[in-house]
Amino acid sequence: MTTKIKTTTPALRMKAGPEDGLEEGQFMVYPSTFTRTPDSYGDVVAPGAFLQTIEEWKASGHTLPGLFGHRLDDPDFYVAGALDMGEDEHGWWVKGEFDLESPKGPQVYRLVKGGRLNQLSFAFDVLEEGVVDLGDGETANELRRLKVYEFSFVPIGANQDTSIVAVKAVTDQLTADVKEGRVLASKHIDSLRAAQEAIGAVITAALGTDDDSKASDAKAKDEELARAKSEELQRSTAELRSIELSLI
Numbered sequence: 001m002t003t004k005i006k007t008t009t010p011a012l013r014m015k016a017g018p019e020d021g022l023e024e025g026q027f028m029v030y031p032s033t034f035t036r037t038p039d040s041y042g043d044v045v046a047p048g049a050f051l052q053t054i055e056e057w058k059a060s061g062h063t064l065p066g067l068f069g070h071r072l073d074d075p076d077f078y079v080a081g082a083l084d085m086g087e088d089e090h091g092w093w094v095k096g097e098f099d100l101e102s103p104k105g106p107q108v109y110r111l112v113k114g115g116r117l118n119q120l121s122f123a124f125d126v127l128e129e130g131v132v133d134l135g136d137g138e139t140a141n142e143l144r145r146l147k148v149y150e151f152s153f154v155p156i157g158a159n160q161d162t163s164i165v166a167v168k169a170v171t172d173q174l175t176a177d178v179k180e181g182r183v184l185a186s187k188h189i190d191s192l193r194a195a196q197e198a199i200g201a202v203i204t205a206a207l208g209t210d211d212d213s214k215a216s217d218a219k220a221k222d223e224e225l226a227r228a229k230s231e232e233l234q235r236s237t238a239e240l241r242s243i244e245l246s247l248i
Contacts, residue, residue, distance in 0.1 A: 023097075024100075025097050025098045025100050025109060026083070026095065026096065026097045026098075027080070027095070027096055027097070027098070027109075027112060028093065028094070028095050028096075029093070029094050029096070029120055029151075030090060030091045030092065030093050030094075030120075031091075031092055031094060031120045031121075031122045031151045032045050032050070032091050032092045032122065033045070033090055033091035033092075034046070034047050034089070034090065034091050035091075036134055036140075038134075038138075038140040038141075041141075042140055042141050043129075043140065043141050043142070043143050044132065044134075044140045044141070044142050044143070045091070045092075045142075045143045045146075046132075046142050046143065046144045047087065047089075048087070048144070048145075049092075049143050049144055049145055049146050050085075050087055050092040050146060050148065051087060052127075052145060052147075053124075053146055053147050053148045054085055054086060054087070054092075056147075057082070057085075057148075063081040063082060064081065064082040064085065064094070064148065064150065064151070065078050065080070065081055065150045065151075066078075066079060066080030066081055066082065066094075066096050066098075066150070066151055066152070066153070067079065067080075067150050067151070067152040067153075068104060068108050068152060068153050068154075069152055069153075069154055069155075070121065070123060070150070070152045070154075072150070076102065076103040076104050077104060078099070078102070079098055079099060079102060079104050079105040079108045079109075079153070080096050080097060080098045080099060080105065080108070080153075081096060081097060081099070082094050082095070082096045082151075083095050083096055083097050094151060098112075108153055111153075112153060117153055117154075117155060119153070119154050119155065120151060120152065120153065120154065121151070121152045121154045122148055122149075122150065122151040122152065123148070123149045123150050123151075123152075124146045124147055124148045124149060125146065125147040125149075126143055126145075126146060127145040127146060127147055128143075128144040128145035129141055129142060129143050129144055129145075130142055130144060
């Protein structure tokens with residue numbers, strides 16, 4: 001088996017709190033989707049990949065933990081738990097609840113509700129996988145059966161590819177709403193303005209690549225971020241292995 005930490009970015013499919021028809025402290029998220037576009041690991045996830053692990057968690061009577069940043073070593077970072085979960089045509093969904101009496105649960109909840117924390121990650125073992133033909137000569141590694149240990153709220157994801165899919169889906173829906181005469185909520189307009197400013201900043205930075213000093217600084221930051229992600233992955237994998245061995 002291969003233990004992995006997979007990070008996705010279904011940011012705009014995340015719902016939390018009464019404004020989204022949930023009770024205070026609750027959330028609804030998709031930690032993984034069934035898109036056939038390979039992620040940055042070269043993987044796609046097959047429908048049905050989570051069914052066995054979902055059944056096992058429900059039968060065990062235990063709660064799938066929701067962490068902040070894969071911090072398995074500190075109980076303060078066990079900020080949430082799954083109330084229910086399943087699969088639909090979009091992916092693996094989790095309805096959960098923050099522990100609002102824990103040291104860090106309320107803060108993470110506020111960050112999620114405010115849209116300041118909107119990326120997810122989960123740790124799992126691959127029980128079954130194989131190469132799949134996606135057509136047009138493209139292949140990918142298909143994850144067909146997984147054993148999930150936890151899901152985490154994370155500030156920066158290792159896999160940013162799925163954010164494009166999520167953003168496109170939501171902007172298409174908002175555009176359709178406007179064309180049909182619906183009025184956008186102020187929070188949606190504020191989010192779109194923030195996204196527009198962020199995209200503009202990226203374009204400006206990209207056009208300034210002739211500046212050697214800027215390019216050097218960007219490269220250094222990228223290398224530093226890559227090292228940090230690698231260290232987090234190694235630490236999390238080691239912790240998962242130690243837990244797995246202790247349960248044997």
